[in-house]
Amino acid sequence: MTKPFRRRDLLGIRDLTPEEIRGILDTAENFREINSREIKKVPALRGKTVINLFFENSTRTRTSFEIAAKRLSADAVNISVSASSVTKGETLVDTALNLDAMDPDCIVVRHSSAGVPHQLAKVSRAAIVNAGDGANEHPTQALLDAMTIREHKKKIRGQEVAIVGDILHSRVARSNVHLLTKMGAKVRVAGPGTLVPEEFKHFVDDGLTICPHVEDAIEGADVVMILRIQRERQDSAYFPTLREYAIHYGLTNERLDLAKKDAIVLHPGPMNRGIEIASEVADSSRSLILDQVKYGVAVRMAVLYLATGGNVVN
Amino acid sequence: MTKPFRRRDLLGIRDLTPEEIRGILDTAENFREINSREIKKVPALRGKTVINLFFENSTRTRTSFEIAAKRLSADAVNISVSASSVTKGETLVDTALNLDAMDPDCIVVRHSSAGVPHQLAKVSRAAIVNAGDGANEHPTQALLDAMTIREHKKKIRGQEVAIVGDILHSRVARSNVHLLTKMGAKVRVAGPGTLVPEEFKHFVDDGLTICPHVEDAIEGADVVMILRIQRERQDSAYFPTLREYAIHYGLTNERLDLAKKDAIVLHPGPMNRGIEIASEVADSSRSLILDQVKYGVAVRMAVLYLATGGNVVN
Amino acid sequence: MTKPFRRRDLLGIRDLTPEEIRGILDTAENFREINSREIKKVPALRGKTVINLFFENSTRTRTSFEIAAKRLSADAVNISVSASSVTKGETLVDTALNLDAMDPDCIVVRHSSAGVPHQLAKVSRAAIVNAGDGANEHPTQALLDAMTIREHKKKIRGQEVAIVGDILHSRVARSNVHLLTKMGAKVRVAGPGTLVPEEFKHFVDDGLTICPHVEDAIEGADVVMILRIQRERQDSAYFPTLREYAIHYGLTNERLDLAKKDAIVLHPGPMNRGIEIASEVADSSRSLILDQVKYGVAVRMAVLYLATGGNVVN
Numbered sequence: 001m002t003k004p005f006r007r008r009d010l011l012g013i014r015d016l017t018p019e020e021i022r023g024i025l026d027t028a029e030n031f032r033e034i035n036s037r038e039i040k041k042v043p044a045l046r047g048k049t050v051i052n053l054f055f056e057n058s059t060r061t062r063t064s065f066e067i068a069a070k071r072l073s074a075d076a077v078n079i080s081v082s083a084s085s086v087t088k089g090e091t092l093v094d095t096a097l098n099l100d101a102m103d104p105d106c107i108v109v110r111h112s113s114a115g116v117p118h119q120l121a122k123v124s125r126a127a128i129v130n131a132g133d134g135a136n137e138h139p140t141q142a143l144l145d146a147m148t149i150r151e152h153k154k155k156i157r158g159q160e161v162a163i164v165g166d167i168l169h170s171r172v173a174r175s176n177v178h179l180l181t182k183m184g185a186k187v188r189v190a191g192p193g194t195l196v197p198e199e200f201k202h203f204v205d206d207g208l209t210i211c212p213h214v215e216d217a218i219e220g221a222d223v224v225m226i227l228r229i230q231r232e233r234q235d236s237a238y239f240p241t242l243r244e245y246a247i248h249y250g251l252t253n254e255r256l257d258l259a260k261k262d263a264i265v266l267h268p269g270p271m272n273r274g275i276e277i278a279s280e281v282a283d284s285s286r287s288l289i290l291d292q293v294k295y296g297v298a299v300r301m302a303v304l305y306l307a308t309g310g311n312v313v314n
Numbered sequence: 315m316t317k318p319f320r321r322r323d324l325l326g327i328r329d330l331t332p333e334e335i336r337g338i339l340d341t342a343e344n345f346r347e348i349n350s351r352e353i354k355k356v357p358a359l360r361g362k363t364v365i366n367l368f369f370e371n372s373t374r375t376r377t378s379f380e381i382a383a384k385r386l387s388a389d390a391v392n393i394s395v396s397a398s399s400v401t402k403g404e405t406l407v408d409t410a411l412n413l414d415a416m417d418p419d420c421i422v423v424r425h426s427s428a429g430v431p432h433q434l435a436k437v438s439r440a441a442i443v444n445a446g447d448g449a450n451e452h453p454t455q456a457l458l459d460a461m462t463i464r465e466h467k468k469k470i471r472g473q474e475v476a477i478v479g480d481i482l483h484s485r486v487a488r489s490n491v492h493l494l495t496k497m498g499a500k501v502r503v504a505g506p507g508t509l510v511p512e513e514f515k516h517f518v519d520d521g522l523t524i525c526p527h528v529e530d531a532i533e534g535a536d537v538v539m540i541l542r543i544q545r546e547r548q549d550s551a552y553f554p555t556l557r558e559y560a561i562h563y564g565l566t567n568e569r570l571d572l573a574k575k576d577a578i579v580l581h582p583g584p585m586n587r588g589i590e591i592a593s594e595v596a597d598s599s600r601s602l603i604l605d606q607v608k609y610g611v612a613v614r615m616a617v618l619y620l621a622t623g624g625n626v627v628n
Numbered sequence: 629m630t631k632p633f634r635r636r637d638l639l640g641i642r643d644l645t646p647e648e649i650r651g652i653l654d655t656a657e658n659f660r661e662i663n664s665r666e667i668k669k670v671p672a673l674r675g676k677t678v679i680n681l682f683f684e685n686s687t688r689t690r691t692s693f694e695i696a697a698k699r700l701s702a703d704a705v706n707i708s709v710s711a712s713s714v715t716k717g718e719t720l721v722d723t724a725l726n727l728d729a730m731d732p733d734c735i736v737v738r739h740s741s742a743g744v745p746h747q748l749a750k751v752s753r754a755a756i757v758n759a760g761d762g763a764n765e766h767p768t769q770a771l772l773d774a775m776t777i778r779e780h781k782k783k784i785r786g787q788e789v790a791i792v793g794d795i796l797h798s799r800v801a802r803s804n805v806h807l808l809t810k811m812g813a814k815v816r817v818a819g820p821g822t823l824v825p826e827e828f829k830h831f832v833d834d835g836l837t838i839c840p841h842v843e844d845a846i847e848g849a850d851v852v853m854i855l856r857i858q859r860e861r862q863d864s865a866y867f868p869t870l871r872e873y874a875i876h877y878g879l880t881n882e883r884l885d886l887a888k889k890d891a892i893v894l895h896p897g898p899m900n901r902g903i904e905i906a907s908e909v910a911d912s913s914r915s916l917i918l919d920q921v922k923y924g925v926a927v928r929m930a931v932l933y934l935a936t937g938g939n940v941v942n
Binding site for chain 2 (some may be wrong): 047048049075077079081090095097098099100101102103104147201239272
């Protein structure tokens, strides 16, 4: 596959074909090796400018994108917006247009409101990469999860994947449901409340099962993906206390024993140990949480490379 | 012109000769093309260290300087000071001396107090570039405005330029009045109150007119430069409400129709749409606001290059 | 000496042999010259990733490490943690493991708690460099102080060094006592209270003297090292008011006259002029405070170089 990906936005997994997803993962696999070299740098993006525009704080995701950009020799510029021109009364679109006028090749954007990357993509000549928009999508997270599954399970097709947590409000869950169903996995979701996004309903034909209990989702799973609880949502009515959450939804060794013997555990981080995941699980050999982070850099290298005009490497 | 500009501070437009201004603009024009290349990077400042020392928050200006430095291959280091050593009781001059001891080639400084760059220039071996000091000067803004006028009107000499807004407190206005009168433009200023800086009085002979009404300033103008209202000054006595400001001073299509048919509109950003500038004007083809931002990177490349020892390119 | 220093942490001076200290200082001396070149950049760390992980704010130390990394061509990534994932409930070790999974070569860490770098070193494959941990150690500060003494006094052995200030709570004092006694200097400490760290007691045989009065410490000294007062400790019982501090412990010209005629004055910065040090002293030719900052960049270049696998240069 050599489909060019010129100045192409990555707004969400929803818009991607299985072939495009495979192209990104193949490219990431090729870039992965760079990160274990003595000299972790290739000139692929020399003279390209990548802006990390973060309206929400995120040490991990920003750092991963910044390292990815620098290892490809791009010029990386961080903008952390909170007390910035947005507070000076400028509209979001004006902020984007202004940055775009400085001729960046790519703007990586994170924002607490769904749809912001799409708004920016409409006005920007730079490629827009969504690094998380509200409760909508977090496509690079789903891609690095997929890469982790592929590395450890050889393929995604046919895997039984349990996603456990606050599905409705999770951009990680949403991007993963899109990706996994497109790639032929069987997905079961479970979490507090029976609330599941309206748009997931039509996935039921595509291999999505909504489970009443966490145990139903985990039973026989090849992959158990635990969502991070959003402490900031704790005061909402349908959300249990942290203690109740741990008891009813937390991934303990007992619950994990319901999964296949060789099941792997994923978590997007940062972990709340003892709440959504027990420390014994987090630290076990089944947990691939640090592999996810490692593959995250490779996935972001691939995404930046493809977004700024590179061709799929496979 | 090949006048060297070795380790030369850019503290304000006031200190520059017309020939020096022309030298910077010519150099910027030469650098401009780099920003539209596939590989936007030249080795001009390789091994030079540029510190962006911002005591006031400014996404746009800091990003513009950072991108300019990186595209010239300089090492750019950002220091955003608020909860830093200044709060630890150190004097400003000690902060500057300390940074200077790390052998930077250039320190770009923004501060809310007028005169800070001049203080720093006295003690620093690094070239000091003023990125805005209180209500005093913002020389790179005036230079990018001049570059925009030159690109679109071919020359600055003879242009009728209206500057509208809070002239007294605007470093953008001050730097522009200096630059435009030096370069032979005719400048008319108008805004709330009849307050005009004392130092502008002697410009009256040099082509500056102080107009009682915005309409007088705009009538027949080739260039209409709108200042950003300073919301933080809103509570001061002489400042009207936002609504009154929009009514009396805001640039609407009606007001703009008083200018020449081919008049261009400039604004230093970030814009308060519907207040000092109507959206219909901001988004019209006469508005060159994004060109200003684009030229801003080129101007800052030229300034950093000349400040660190480069020769004028023309 | 060509002892390799592969992926070697720098957690404190306490763990170093005199030979290792000499190796770092020799390497720093070799790197020093780079900082006065027109092109201040060598490819020594090209393709290496250095993360500056600062849990405490520090303009000066972070900037010094960042400039050091960039002049060696490393990719430097700054993480300033306060409103980050640590506040999101993640443990410190998880934060470290996550960063480590991104394959950095070195993590420079500053934290308000003693022992954090040691914790990180246990789990991290990247080399950990301590940039200050609570009241424990600040090894690069002691190394740059040593480099300053060596440059100006030719050798460290036999120098009479007075350290004045809040010894008990000072990581600068602790690292310096370790280094100076290891290298054969005679150290006298004095400050408010008679509180001296328990661990210093056994240094008494190694050339440490605890002096009841500041004057006793300074008398006949070759080097007078003034500690910064910690304003944040001001409310504690044993700490005098700022005025009292200045009177009883501040380094004035009179007190400095007790030292040798050619005594030099050191201060780790940022200075509180008029409190722990009189301006007349700070600005005199005996004060080497800016030399310390200058050598700081060279020392940090050496430390990053050796920590990531370079060999001692001498």
